Amino acid sequence: MKQQLGKLGLREYISIAILMVGAKATEDTPIHLFSKVQNASWMIPILSAGIFFIPLFLLLKTMTLFQDKDLFSVIQKLLGKYLGFMVCLLIFLISSYAISFDTRSYANIIRTFYFTTTPNLIIYALLMVVCTYGARKGIQHIGSVAYLVIYLSVFSLWFALVLCTQKSTFQAIFPIWGPGKLEILKQSSQKLTLFADFFLFTMLIPFLTSIKQYKKGTWFAFVYVSLQISVAILIYICLFDVGMDGLAYPFHTAIRFISIGSFLPNVEIIFFVTWLMSAFIRFTAFLYLNSLMFGHLFKIKDFEYVIPSLATIYLLIGSIPEAAVNASTEFKALSLNISGPAFAAISIILWLAALLKGEFKREKNRNSM
Amino acid sequence: MKKRIVKTLFKKFNTEPQFQEQSNTKDIERKKQDISSNYDQNIQTFKSMFSVPKNTDIKVREFTIRALNRRAFIIFISTMVDVQRIQESIVEPLLENELTTGKIRDIVSFPIESTATIIGEITEFITGGMTALFIDGDNQCHLFETTNIPGRSIEKSDNEVIVKGAKEAFNERVIDNIALLRKKIKNENLIVESQVISKRSRNDVFLVYQKDLANDELLQTIIDKLTSLDTDRILDLSILEQYLEERPWSLFPTILYTERPDRAASFIEEGHIVILMSNSPSCLILPATFWSLMHSPEDHYLRVPYGNFIRLLRLLAFIVAVFSSSFYIAITNYHVGMIPPDLLMAFAGTRERVPFPSIIEIFMMELAFELIREAGLRVPSPIGPTIGIVGALILGQAAVQANIISPIVIIVIALSGLSSFIISDLSMNFAVRITRLLLILSAGFLGVYGLTAFCMAILFYLVSIKSFGTPYFAPMTPHFFSSKDLIVRHLPIKERFRPGYLKPKDMVKQRKE
Numbered sequence: 001m002k003q004q005l006g007k008l009g010l011r012e013y014i015s016i017a018i019l020m021v022g023a024k025a026t027e028d029t030p031i032h033l034f035s036k037v038q039n040a041s042w043m044i045p046i047l048s049a050g051i052f053f054i055p056l057f058l059l060l061k062t063m064t065l066f067q068d069k070d071l072f073s074v075i076q077k078l079l080g081k082y083l084g085f086m087v088c089l090l091i092f093l094i095s096s097y098a099i100s101f102d103t104r105s106y107a108n109i110i111r112t113f114y115f116t117t118t119p120n121l122i123i124y125a126l127l128m129v130v131c132t133y134g135a136r137k138g139i140q141h142i143g144s145v146a147y148l149v150i151y152l153s154v155f156s157l158w159f160a161l162v163l164c165t166q167k168s169t170f171q172a173i174f175p176i177w178g179p180g181k182l183e184i185l186k187q188s189s190q191k192l193t194l195f196a197d198f199f200l201f202t203m204l205i206p207f208l209t210s211i212k213q214y215k216k217g218t219w220f221a222f223v224y225v226s227l228q229i230s231v232a233i234l235i236y237i238c239l240f241d242v243g244m245d246g247l248a249y250p251f252h253t254a255i256r257f258i259s260i261g262s263f264l265p266n267v268e269i270i271f272f273v274t275w276l277m278s279a280f281i282r283f284t285a286f287l288y289l290n291s292l293m294f295g296h297l298f299k300i301k302d303f304e305y306v307i308p309s310l311a312t313i314y315l316l317i318g319s320i321p322e323a324a325v326n327a328s329t330e331f332k333a334l335s336l337n338i339s340g341p342a343f344a345a346i347s348i349i350l351w352l353a354a355l356l357k358g359e360f361k362r363e364k365n366r367n368s369m
Numbered sequence: 370m371k372k373r374i375v376k377t378l379f380k381k382f383n384t385e386p387q388f389q390e391q392s393n394t395k396d397i398e399r400k401k402q403d404i405s406s407n408y409d410q411n412i413q414t415f416k417s418m419f420s421v422p423k424n425t426d427i428k429v430r431e432f433t434i435r436a437l438n439r440r441a442f443i444i445f446i447s448t449m450v451d452v453q454r455i456q457e458s459i460v461e462p463l464l465e466n467e468l469t470t471g472k473i474r475d476i477v478s479f480p481i482e483s484t485a486t487i488i489g490e491i492t493e494f495i496t497g498g499m500t501a502l503f504i505d506g507d508n509q510c511h512l513f514e515t516t517n518i519p520g521r522s523i524e525k526s527d528n529e530v531i532v533k534g535a536k537e538a539f540n541e542r543v544i545d546n547i548a549l550l551r552k553k554i555k556n557e558n559l560i561v562e563s564q565v566i567s568k569r570s571r572n573d574v575f576l577v578y579q580k581d582l583a584n585d586e587l588l589q590t591i592i593d594k595l596t597s598l599d600t601d602r603i604l605d606l607s608i609l610e611q612y613l614e615e616r617p618w619s620l621f622p623t624i625l626y627t628e629r630p631d632r633a634a635s636f637i638e639e640g641h642i643v644i645l646m647s648n649s650p651s652c653l654i655l656p657a658t659f660w661s662l663m664h665s666p667e668d669h670y671l672r673v674p675y676g677n678f679i680r681l682l683r684l685l686a687f688i689v690a691v692f693s694s695s696f697y698i699a700i701t702n703y704h705v706g707m708i709p710p711d712l713l714m715a716f717a718g719t720r721e722r723v724p725f726p727s728i729i730e731i732f733m734m735e736l737a738f739e740l741i742r743e744a745g746l747r748v749p750s751p752i753g754p755t756i757g758i759v760g761a762l763i764l765g766q767a768a769v770q771a772n773i774i775s776p777i778v779i780i781v782i783a784l785s786g787l788s789s790f791i792i793s794d795l796s797m798n799f800a801v802r803i804t805r806l807l808l809i810l811s812a813g814f815l816g817v818y819g820l821t822a823f824c825m826a827i828l829f830y831l832v833s834i835k836s837f838g839t840p841y842f843a844p845m846t847p848h849f850f851s852s853k854d855l856i857v858r859h860l861p862i863k864e865r866f867r868p869g870y871l872k873p874k875d876m877v878k879q880r881k882e
Contacts, residue, residue: 144832
C-alpha cells in the first residue's frame with residue numbers, strides 16, 4: 001500500500017512557504033502589531049525580516065555543511081545527544097503551542113464572521129479533520145495542493161487589497177514613526193515570530209532535491225512574504241486608521257467593507273473561500289511539520305500514524321481558552337513574543353557551535369582536497 | 370498492526386465456501402500431450418474434445434490425399450471460418466493434386482500455414498478460427514489461418530463526437546483496430562504485442578506502443594500486471610480496466626478509455642501505452658492524468674485561439690457542473706447577505722410558496738435530471754424523443770406550477786446538468802456527477818466552509834492518486850518537463866517535448882535547428 005514518494009519540488013515548496021507565512025497578514029497578527037506600534041506597524045514585517053535575515057542566513061550556512069540533513073539531525077549532531085534532545089524538544093513544544101492557538105484563532109475567525117450560531121467545536125474539529133487527512137498524505141501532496149491553490153489565493157488577496165485602497169486615506173500612515181523609532185526597533189526584534197516558520201522549514205530539507213534549491217526557494221518566499229505582510233498591514237492602516245485598535249481580525253473586516261461595483265455589495269464570501277483554502281494548507285503543512293518533529297524526537301519511523309493523535313491533542317489544547325478574546329490576547333500573544341526570538345537564538349547558537357567545533361574549517365579542507 | 374488483526378479475523382470468518390466440483394485434471398493432462406501419428410487415435414481425441422456430433426458447428430471432414438495416398442482429416446469451426454476458401458484452397462488441391470512431392474506446403478495453395486504438435490495448442494488455434502489438417506502417419510498438424518469472424522465495419526465515432534478531424538472509430542474486430550493505428554503511425558518501431566490474459570475464455574489483449582519511445586519500466590509494470598491476472602474470463606476492455614486500476618473504488622478514473630484511433634495514435638506518439646482487446650470497440654490509454662481526461666482531440670484540431678476557447682469553456686463547465694448546485698445551497702442557506710438585495714427579493718419571491726427546504730428541492734431536481742438522463746439513454750430510439758418532451762414538460766413547467774420546485778432551482782440544475790455534458794470522458798463525467806452530490810451535502814452541512822473543507826479534502830485525495838506511477842496532476846504539480854499542454858495549449862510548433870512524467874526514451878519531438 002505504501003506508495004513511493006518523489007521529492008518536493010521547488011515551486012511546491014515556495015507555495016507552502018508563501019501560504020504558511022503569508023497567511024499571517026490575514027489573521028490577528030496585524031492587530032498585535034498595531035496595539036504596540038500603531039500606524040508604524042507596517043514597518044515591522046520589513047524590519048524584522050531584516051533582523052531575522054541574520055540568524056536565518058547563519059542557520060542556512062550551518063545547514064549547508066550537512067548536506068541533505070534536517071534541522072533536528074543537525075542540532076543533535078552539533079549540540080550532542082542530551083542537550084540536542086532538550087533543544088529539539090523545546091522547539092517542538094513551542095511550535096505545538098503555536099499551532100494549537102493559531103488553529104483556534106482561525107476557528108474563531110470563521111465563527112465570528114460567518115457562522116455565528118455554529119458551535120465552535122464543530123468548526124474547529126472540521127478544520128483539524130481536513131488538516132489531518134491532508135497531512136497524512138505527506139508533504140509532497142501538501143505541496144501539490146498548495147501549488148494548485150497558490151495562484152488563486154495570492155491573486156484574490158491582492159485583489160482584495162486593491163479594492164481596499166478605494167476607500168482608504170493614505171494620510172493615515174502619519175506620523176510615520178508612530179510611537180518612536182526605538183519602540184519600533186524593539187517590537188520588530190520581538191515579532192521575529194512572523195518568520196519563525198522559515199526556521200521550521202529547515203526540517204524539510206531532505207525532501208527537496210538539493211539544499212541549493214531549498215535556499216533559492218527560501219529566500220524568494222522570505223522576500224515576497226515580508227513585502228506582502230507589510231503591504232497588507234499598510235493598507236489596513238490606511239483603511240481603518242486608528243479604528244484598527246478596536247478590531248480583532250482586520251482582513252475579515254476589510255473584505256466586508258469592499259464591494260465590486262455597485263451591483264455586488266458583499267463579496268466577502270469569495271475572499272473567504274480563497275482565504276480558507278490557504279488556511280487549510282497552512283495548518284496541514286504545520287501539522288505535518290510538527291509530526292515530523294515528533295517522529296524525529298521519539299524515533300518514530302512511520303510518524304504519519306501519530307498525526308491524528310497529535311491533531312486531537314492540539315484540538316484539545318486549543319479549546320482551553322473559553323472566549324475568543326482570551327485565545328488571541330493571552331495565549332497567542334505569548335507564542336508571538338517568544339517563539340521568534342527563541343528560534344533566532346537557537347539558529348545563532350547552532351552557528352556558533354559549528355564554528356567552535358571547526359565544522360566550517362573541515363568543510364573548507366574537504367573542498368580544497 | 371490493527372489492520373493486520375482485522376484482516377486475519379476477516380479471513381477466519383469469511384472462508385472460501387467448498388463446492389462439489391468435477392475434476393478436469395484428465396482434460397488438462399491430455400492437453401499437454403503431443404498428438405500421435407496414428408490417424409484413428411487423433412480423430413478420436415479431437416472428436417471427443419470438441420464433442421463432435423453434439424457440437425453442431427464443429428466440422429470434421431475425412432478424405433484421402435491423392436498425392437500421398439494417405440488418409441487425412443480437417444477440423445474447423447464452420448461459423449468462424451471462410452468455408453468457401455477452405456474448399457477452394459485446401460480441400461480441392463489435396464483431393465485433386467497428383468504430384469508426389471510429399472510436402473503439404475507444395476500442394477495446398479492457402480497462403481498462411483504453420484505446424485503444431487501439442488494438443489492444447491492446436492485446440493486453441495481451432496477455437497480461434499483456424500483450420501487444422503491431420504495426416505495419417507504424420508506426427509505434426511498443419512494449421513491454416515482461415516479465420517473469418519463476422520462483425521461491424523468501421524463506423525463513425527458515436528460517443529466522442531468532434532466536428533473537425535478524423536471521424537472513424539474502433540470497432541469490435543481487433544484486427545481492424547490495429548490496422549487503424551498502423552495506418553496512422555507508419556513506423557517499424559510500432560510494436561503490437563499480444564498476450565493471453567484469461568484461462569478459460571482465453572481472451573487476448575494487444576499492447577501497442579512505440580519501441581523507441583515507451584519507457585521500459587512502465588511497459589514492464591503493465592505486462593507484469595497483465596500476467597498476474599488470475600481469472601477465468603475477461604470479456605471486455607472495460608472489465609480489464611477495472612482489473613488494472615490501482616484504486617477500483619476511487620471516484621476518479623485513472624485510465625483513459627477512448628474509441629477514437631486518432632486519439633490513441635497521438636498518445637502512442639507521446640510514449641503512452643495503448644491496450645486493445647478483441648471484441649471491444651475501444652482502447653485503454655495508460656497512464657492517464659487529470660489533464661488527458663479533461664482534454665478532447667478537437668482542442669488540437671482547431672486553430673489555437675478556438676482550441677483554447679473550447680478548452681477554457683470546458684474548464685468553466687467543469688467548475689459550474691461541480692459547484693453550481695452546492696454553491697446555491699451554501700449561499701441561500703448560510704450567506705444570504707452576499708446576494709444583491711434585488712436579486713434576493715426575486716429569489717425569495719419565487720420560493721415563497723414552495724414548502725420544501727432548498728436542499729430537498731435541489732436533491733429532487735438532481736434526481737429528476739439523472740432519471741431523465743438515464744431514461745433517455747436506455748429508451749429504444751423510436752420513442753426517445755418522447756422522453757425529452759415528457760421530462761422537459763413535466764419536470765420543468767408542471768413542477769414549478771405545482772409549487773414543488775422554485776424556478777431558480779430549475780435554472781441551477783439545468784445549468785449544472787448541461788455543463789456536465791461538456792466533459793466528454795464518460796468516467797470523468799460520472800466522477801463529476803457523484804462529486805456534485807457529495808458537495809451539495811457538505812454545503813448543506815456547513816455552507817461555504819463545509820464546501821471548501823470538502824473540496825480541500827478532495828484536492829488532497831486527487832493529488833495523491835497515481836496512474837501507473839504518474840501523479841494525477843502531472844506535469845503541473847509535481848512539475849515535469851512537458852510541452853505545457855494543460856489548461857491552455859500552445860502552437861503545435863512550440864509543443865516540442867513529450868511529457869516528462871512518462872520518462873520517454875526520446876524526450877524532444879523536434880530539435881531546434
